[in-house]
Amino acid sequence: MSPIVQTVTRWINSFIFIFGLYVMLYGHVTPGGGFPGGVIIACSFILITLAAGKEFTFRLFSLKQASVVDSLSILLFLIIGFLGMVFGNYFFANFLPPGEAFRLQSGGTIVFSNVVIGFKVSAAIFAMFLYLSLFRLEEGAGEE
Amino acid sequence: MTPYIIIILLIFMIIAALVALETRDTLAAVVALAAVGIGTSIAFLFLGAPDLAITQVVVEVLVLLILIRATISRDVTTIQEGKPQFGMTIAVSSLLILFLFSLHMVEVLPVFGLRAHTGLAGNPSLHYLGEALAETGAANVVTAILLDYRVFDTIGEVTVLFVALIGVWTVLRKKGRLRGDSDSVEGMVKKS
Numbered sequence: 001m002s003p004i005v006q007t008v009t010r011w012i013n014s015f016i017f018i019f020g021l022y023v024m025l026y027g028h029v030t031p032g033g034g035f036p037g038g039v040i041i042a043c044s045f046i047l048i049t050l051a052a053g054k055e056f057t058f059r060l061f062s063l064k065q066a067s068v069v070d071s072l073s074i075l076l077f078l079i080i081g082f083l084g085m086v087f088g089n090y091f092f093a094n095f096l097p098p099g100e101a102f103r104l105q106s107g108g109t110i111v112f113s114n115v116v117i118g119f120k121v122s123a124a125i126f127a128m129f130l131y132l133s134l135f136r137l138e139e140g141a142g143e144e
Numbered sequence: 145m146t147p148y149i150i151i152i153l154l155i156f157m158i159i160a161a162l163v164a165l166e167t168r169d170t171l172a173a174v175v176a177l178a179a180v181g182i183g184t185s186i187a188f189l190f191l192g193a194p195d196l197a198i199t200q201v202v203v204e205v206l207v208l209l210i211l212i213r214a215t216i217s218r219d220v221t222t223i224q225e226g227k228p229q230f231g232m233t234i235a236v237s238s239l240l241i242l243f244l245f246s247l248h249m250v251e252v253l254p255v256f257g258l259r260a261h262t263g264l265a266g267n268p269s270l271h272y273l274g275e276a277l278a279e280t281g282a283a284n285v286v287t288a289i290l291l292d293y294r295v296f297d298t299i300g301e302v303t304v305l306f307v308a309l310i311g312v313w314t315v316l317r318k319k320g321r322l323r324g325d326s327d328s329v330e331g332m333v334k335k336s
Binding site: 023027028029030031032033034035036039040042043046050070071074077078081092094097098099100101102106107108109110113114117120121124125127128129131132133134 | 194195197198199202203205206209210213277278279280281282283284286287288290291292295296298299301302303305306308309312313316
């Protein structure tokens with residue numbers, strides 16, 4: 001891509017990433033949640049891929065890491081559910097105290113579920129985009 | 145005021161969907177499809193569902209990126225001329241029958257904008273609205289429902305995404321397995 005695109009990407013990309021983290025972490029207080037936050041984080045990585053090429057992105061977040069994050073976070077989500085079974089009475093019981101409303105520490109296990117789902121969604125969607133675009137690169141005769 | 149905005153948005157979305165169906169250019173069709181999605185997002189915003197609006201606009205941008213990336217490289221604009229009359233007749237008549245049946249459903253539906261399911265036993269929606277903050281501590285009731293009361297739905301959603309990634313991974317992998325390879329099913333069958 002052109003230097004203009006690369007420079008602008010370098011400036012705004014970290015803000016997009018932090019906004020994704022914010023939407024993910026504060027999903028129980030403000031509109032948002034794990035899914036949109038994860039997609040925003042995935043979009044920040046996709047932006048790097050489009051601007052700087054896939055070799056540069058692989059140094060930040062390779063496909064192998066994406067698959068590991070994807071599988072680990074779905075495992076952690078299930079572990080949260082089983083912890084609810086251990087400390088509460090049923091699967092996915094909210095065993096932590098509700099806490100003070102409108103704070104980050106409120107909501108019990110909801111915060112952890114949001115974060116785990118956010119990482120899972122970001123890794124999955126980033127990997128999915130990479131697979132679709134890699135497929136194109138292989139078929140599309142040498143256009144990088 | 146809001147219903148008129150919703151109606152205008154709906155008309156805009158229908159026009160954009162028709163453009164996406166009828167245009168010859170693939171890229172224009174993708175952009176028209178994105179216009180439908182943005183219209184949906186704004187409609188959610190006016191209906192008072194900011195969670196859905198955020199998700200819709202973010203996913204729409206992502207789908208637009210992927211589709212544009214796919215269409216620009218391929219640039220496949222082969223569109224078959226003429227429409228099969230028989231298939232069109234069957235499609236339109238079955239849609240008409242479906243519409244006639246759904247007219248009865250419309251009478252049963254609650255009034256637009258009112259709380260749904262207030263007649264059910266235990267009154268779940270009113271319980272969620274009233275007790276979510278006290279029971280879960282989450283100020284956002286939508287998140288409280290998604291990740292506390294109805295977390296089984298969320299686990300299904302996450303599983304769907306996981307399985308979708310596995311499907312993409314399997315279909316679009318770089319190298320297929322040769323027959324007789326030790327990894328492949330035939331090889332394993334041969335070995336055992």
